[in-house]
Amino acid sequence: MAYSDKVIDHYNNPRNVGALDKSSETVGTGLVGAPECGDVMRLQIRVNPETQVIEEAKFKTFGCGSAIASSSLATEWVKGKTVSEALEIKNTDIVRELALPPVKIHCSVLAEDAIRAAIGDWKKKNGVEETATVAAH
Amino acid sequence: MDTPRTNESNCWACHASLAASPLLCPHCGKVQPSAGINYFQAFAAVTGGQPLLTLDLAALEREFHRLSRKLHPDRFARASEGEQAWSLAATALLNDAYRALKDPVQRTEYLLELKGQGVGEQNAGRNKSADRQPPADLLEEVFELNMQLEELRMNQKMGEDDPALTADLTRAQAHFDGLLAQVDSDLASQAALWDSGDDTARAAALKSMASLLDRRRYLRNLVRDVKDALATPAL
Numbered sequence: 071m072a073y074s075d076k077v078i079d080h081y082n083n084p085r086n087v088g089a090l091d092k093s094s095e096t097v098g099t100g101l102v103g104a105p106e107c108g109d110v111m112r113l114q115i116r117v118n119p120e121t122q123v124i125e126e127a128k129f130k131t132f133g134c135g136s137a138i139a140s141s142s143l144a145t146e147w148v149k150g151k152t153v154s155e156a157l158e159i160k161n162t163d164i165v166r167e168l169a170l171p172p173v174k175i176h177c178s179v180l181a182e183d184a185i186r187a188a189i190g191d192w193k194k195k196n197g198v199e200e201t202a203t204v205a206a207h
Numbered sequence: 208m209d210t211p212r213t214n215e216s217n218c219w220a221c222h223a224s225l226a227a228s229p230l231l232c233p234h235c236g237k238v239q240p241s242a243g244i245n246y247f248q249a250f251a252a253v254t255g256g257q258p259l260l261t262l263d264l265a266a267l268e269r270e271f272h273r274l275s276r277k278l279h280p281d282r283f284a285r286a287s288e289g290e291q292a293w294s295l296a297a298t299a300l301l302n303d304a305y306r307a308l309k310d311p312v313q314r315t316e317y318l319l320e321l322k323g324q325g326v327g328e329q330n331a332g333r334n335k336s337a338d339r340q341p342p343a344d345l346l347e348e349v350f351e352l353n354m355q356l357e358e359l360r361m362n363q364k365m366g367e368d369d370p371a372l373t374a375d376l377t378r379a380q381a382h383f384d385g386l387l388a389q390v391d392s393d394l395a396s397q398a399a400l401w402d403s404g405d406d407t408a409r410a411a412a413l414k415s416m417a418s419l420l421d422r423r424r425y426l427r428n429l430v431r432d433v434k435d436a437l438a439t440p441a442l
Contacts, residue, residue, distance in 0.1 A: 103346050108428035110349050132353040 073135055074169035080139035085146050088128040090114040098192025100184040104176055109133030111141050113184035115148060115156075117192050122153045129184070136174040140164050140181035153189055153198075227251050230297045231277050238278060238290050241297045246304035246317055249274075258318050260398035264309060271305040312423065315394060315416050318401075324417050341425060352379050352429060359436050373437065380433045387426045394419050 073081070089112075090097045096116050103110040109132065116126040127145035131138045143164055148156040164170070164178035192198075216225050223234030229244050229251055231237070247254045253266045278301060283294040307313045341349075355376055362369050394416060401412040 101343070101346050101350060103341050103349060103425070108425050110346060110353060112350060130350075130354075132350070132357075 073139075076168050077135055077139040077170070080142040080168070081135040084129075084138055084142040086128050086142065086149075087130060089130065090116055090126065090128050095119075095195055096192075098188040098190070098195065100187025100189070100191060102180055102183045102187055104133070104137070104180050107134065107137075107176070109137045109177070109180060111137060111180055111184050113141055113144060113181075113188045115188045115192060117153060119196070124148045124151055124153065124156055134174075134177065136168070136170055136177040137180060139168055140170075140177045141184060143167060144181040144185055148185060153192070156185060157189060159185060226256060229256070230274060230301065236277070238283065238286075238293045238297055240293050241300045244300065245321060246300075246307050249300055249304040250308060258321060259402050260311070260314060260318060261402050262308060262314070267305070267309060271301065274301055311391075311394065311398070312420070315398065316420060319413065319417055319420070322413055324413060341422060345422070345425070349425065349429060352376075352383070352433070355379065356432055356436050360439075363436075363439055376433055376437055380430060380437065383426055383430050383433070387423065387430060390419055390423045390426060394423070 090099075092099050092114070094116070096119055098115045098117065100113045101110070102113075111129065111131040111133065113129045114127065115124045117123070118125050127148050129141040129145050131141045144159070147159055147163075159182065161175070161178040161182040164181055165175055168178070170178055216229075217223065218225055218232035218235060218237060218239065220237040221232060221235040223232055225232060225239060227233055229248050230239055230241055232239060241249070245258075247258045248256050250267060250270055252270050253262060275298070278294050278297045280291065280294045280298060283291045286294075307317045355372060359369070359372055359376060362372065397412045397415045397419065400408050401416070404412060
């Protein structure tokens with residue numbers, strides 16, 4: 071199976087690899103895994119408390135090229151969005167952008183889960199209602 | 208291939224019941240068409256045709272050798288074209304069935320596939336991953352271990368050796384080996400529940416086994432990665 075050029079680009083030049091301070095009030099951390107293939111993905115966001123805009127996003131993924139590309143793209147997309155805008159990102163958007171084949175769709179699902187988990191963690195830390203993430207599943 | 212059969216469970220030639228031996232008539236010894244026969248049914252002499260998870264491996268091996276001899280395509284060189292084709296198909300099915308059933312993990316995976324709860328990458332995305340998320344503490348450990356592995360590989364590339372890191376990873380390997388053994392023992396308990404329980408218990412066992420196999424795959428990959436990394440000498 072051949073990877074698309076976009077997957078290869080994100081794989082070779084992943085954006086926003088790294089870590090944010092997990093204990094900070096303004097940072098949300100999402101750690102998710104795909105039991106099917108053993109991938110594990112950590113996505114972190116730093117949210118501006120005034121505007122609820124995601125100012126910084128970092129990820130670290132252990133897994134296949136599609137999983138790395140999906141999470142790399144996810145960090146690019148959430149940056150500059152408000153928390154509620156970021157929740158609008160769907161795995162199908164990632165599939166389309168990266169032209170993922172059917173067997174790799176779960177990588178995009180994982181990235182969407184990671185965004186939701188990171189936002190969920192931030193909301194929990196800051197006492198924000200979590201209705202949006204629950205309803206989505 | 209279209210020689211008429213009276214029904215699914217009777218020999219096409221002598222009409223004897225095939226319940227105990229679907230691939231080979233126990234009465235007249237004729238090879239039977241194998242379409243639609245599952246692995247457990249192929250070994251009906253051992254499983255009673257039921258999808259059992261607790262199997263007598265010695266009996267399974269004996270039955271495999273017995274059927275392999277009887278179904279071998281060479282024995283059908285002078286038989287009708289239909290029988291030749293059936294013996295080929297039955298032999299292929301028998302080999303696949305034996306390979307899957309002799310291993311407890313593959314046997315369980317096959318059962319879940321039969322019951323529409325297939326696991327593995329090919330089935331990923333069919334169930335939304337959220338209901339199959341591994342527990343948070345395991346994820347933390349997995350992530351941490353992957354970080355250490357990456358550090359080890361980096362050190363190896365630079366030709367450096369960090370005894371403390373190697374010791375950490377050796378400990379981690381033992382820890383994850385232990386978790387893997389625990390999963391295997393949990394799988395065995397669930398298998399017993401599946402074989403002997405009522406419908407409710409069986410449904411619950413099926414679900415537990417699906418998630419145990421997910422966890423097992425996770426751990427197995429990790430243990431393999433740690434072993435590989437530790438076995439690679441620094442350059």
